Amino acid sequence: MTNSETVGDSKAIVTNQTGVHENLEKIVLKHLIHASQKPIQAHTQEAFNLVNERVQQHQGEIIFDSCCGVGQSTRLLAKMNPTALVIGVDKSAHRINRNDSVLVDQTNTHQVENFMLVRADLNDFYRLAVAAKWQVSKHYILYPNPWPKSKHIQRRWHGSAVFPEMLKLCNTLILRSNWRLYLEEFQFAASLAGKHGDITLVEDQQALTPFEAKYRASGQQCWQLLIK
Incomplete structure (x- = not known):
């Protein structure tokens, strides 16, 4: 079985799972008890220090945009929340540093400046932000890599060692995916930590990410999990 198959211009998720992963509860409970001891990478510490300076100076709302890619969602969230500081983090320097004038034109964000795009490892960045007691009002995770094979459960955010820190970062978390099971698993994992939320269809007129x-152009449904 392959990981994906083409539907229109995009790919539909293909998985060998029929429901929530059978080992998810055991994995999450282990991570809730034993905090991640992974050493902080130097490039992420440097990136965090840079962002933290601006966070400490900012007087308004802080919004976090994980796995932001080329930053379209970061720009749009900044435009929609002009008094907030929106921080977009991605592991790819190529995506973060891409200066796409077409994207800026499409989103009409030429004058938007209340955001930062930074390359960092989120497994480290989350822990640094929690330790620094950032007051984050909303945390967006938009269309993360689903890792649909059952054996890759611990590569999904809710199966990772940093999952408890993700929940500590902010009370309001918005997660979107075109694979509803991903959201159902995340919802279940969060409930083990006392966090609860609802899954609904995404019905925004403007897409937040490429x-x-x-996915919409391919006729796929997009889902949102809101935890608050």
Whole structure:
């Protein structure tokens, strides 16, 4: 079985799972008890220090945009929340540093400056932000890599060692995916930590990310989990 198959211009998720992973509860409970001891990478510490300076100076709301890719969602969230500081983090320097004038034109964000795009390892960045007691009002995770094979459960955010820190970062978490099971698993994992939320269809007129636009154009449904 392959990981994906083409639907229009995009790919539909193909998985060998029929429901929530049978080992998810055991994995999450282990991570809730034993905090991640992974050493902080130097490039992430440096990136965090840079962002932290601006966070400490900012007087308004802080919004976090994980796995932001080229930053379309970061720009749009900043435009929609002009008094907030929106921080977009991605592991790819290529995506973060891409200066796409077409994207800026499409989103009409030429004058938007209340955001930062930074390359960092989120497994480290989350822990640094929690330790620094950032007051984050909303945390967006938009269309993360689903890792649909059952054997890759611990590569999904809710199966990772940093999952408890993700929940500590902010009370309001918005997660979107075109694979509803991913959201159901995350919802279940969060409930083990006392966090609860609802799954609904995404019905925004403007797509927040290029992936969201691509999924819609391919006739796929996009889902949102809101935990608050």
